[in-house]
Amino acid sequence: MTQIVKMKGMNKYFGKLHVLKNIDLTVEQGEVVVIIGASGSGKSTLIRCVNGLEEFESGTLEVDNHPLAPRGGNQKNLAEIRKEVGMVFQQFNLFPHLTVKNNITLAPTRVKRTAQVVASATADRLLERVGIGSQADKYPSQLSGGQQQRVAIARALAMEPRLMLFDEPTSALDPEMIGEVLDVMRELAKEGMTMMVVTHEMGFAREVADRVIYIHEGQIVEEGKPDDVFDNPQNERTQAFLSRVL
Numbered sequence: 238m239t240q241i242v243k244m245k246g247m248n249k250y251f252g253k254l255h256v257l258k259n260i261d262l263t264v265e266q267g268e269v270v271v272i273i274g275a276s277g278s279g280k281s282t283l284i285r286c287v288n289g290l291e292e293f294e295s296g297t298l299e300v301d302n303h304p305l306a307p308r309g310g311n312q313k314n315l316a317e318i319r320k321e322v323g324m325v326f327q328q329f330n331l332f333p334h335l336t337v338k339n340n341i342t343l344a345p346t347r348v349k350r351t352a353q354v355v356a357s358a359t360a361d362r363l364l365e366r367v368g369i370g371s372q373a374d375k376y377p378s379q380l381s382g383g384q385q386q387r388v389a390i391a392r393a394l395a396m397e398p399r400l401m402l403f404d405e406p407t408s409a410l411d412p413e414m415i416g417e418v419l420d421v422m423r424e425l426a427k428e429g430m431t432m433m434v435v436t437h438e439m440g441f442a443r444e445v446a447d448r449v450i451y452i453h454e455g456q457i458v459e460e461g462k463p464d465d466v467f468d469n470p471q472n473e474r475t476q477a478f479l480s481r482v483l
């Protein structure tokens with residue numbers, strides 16, 4: 238089995254705040270890992286470390302066999318890792334001044350030097366795949382939140398990532414649009430994409446996750462198959478959290 242993410246004894250501080258505590262976590266190729274936990278527990282920080290958006294202080298982290306150094310170390314692999322890791326945020330973060338199509342072709346043409354015609358054809362295919370083939374020439378502000386988030390997913394996929402990170406991708410959406418984004422993520426998972434997903438959508442987690450991880454105050458206190466974690470949580474923190482959200 239290929240391990241796409243390998244974290245060992247990872248610690249992260251914001252000043253004096255110890256945000257991630259001795260995190261050991263591996264994600265296998267094709268695995269879908271859902272991370273749950275209360276607000277402020279460190280979920281975003283954890284996945285942001287994986288593509289180097291946050292630095293960590295100690296421990297080791299490898300992404301697709303490329304080591305990322307702790308703070309102050311040599312970050313020679315950062316550009317390569319960013320190419321291989323797609324990220325989707327709560328607030329879509331599309332470029333407002335670019336059309337949908339150009340949002341998707343920008344990184345492949347700039348970073349990978351993909352020819353414009355090739356990148357454009359890929360964008361068309363990806364937009365079809367996320368169900369918005371007819372929106373290519375619109376600007377993000379002309380789309381619904383659900384459509385914008387699907388563009389954001391297509392944009393990440395255009396780089397042919399080895400791993401996709403999702404940080405509460407449906408939390409900013411009106412309820413009626415959550416399903417269409419989760420459907421796209423479900424399809425991606427089925428097709429074998431390796432995914433780390435922070436979400437409060439417990440139904441989705443139960444259905445799609447291979448493994449659920451519960452984080453409490455920067456520590457992984459429970460992990461297991463979704464049915465085990467949701468139906469029979471072992472840790473009292475997990476029990477309390479689930480009794481609030483389920």
Ligand code: ADP
Pocket residue numbers: 251254256274275276277278279280281282283
């Ligand atoms: P979650 O995503 O689980 O809600 P975060 O990873 O965003 O949690 O935050 C974990 C902790 O780190 C919180 O206490 C938060 O206030 C703090 N934190 C997050 N980002 C920063 C930052 N850039 N500077 C200082 N503290 C931060």
Ligand code: MG
Pocket residue numbers: 280281282404
């Ligand atoms: Mg967060």
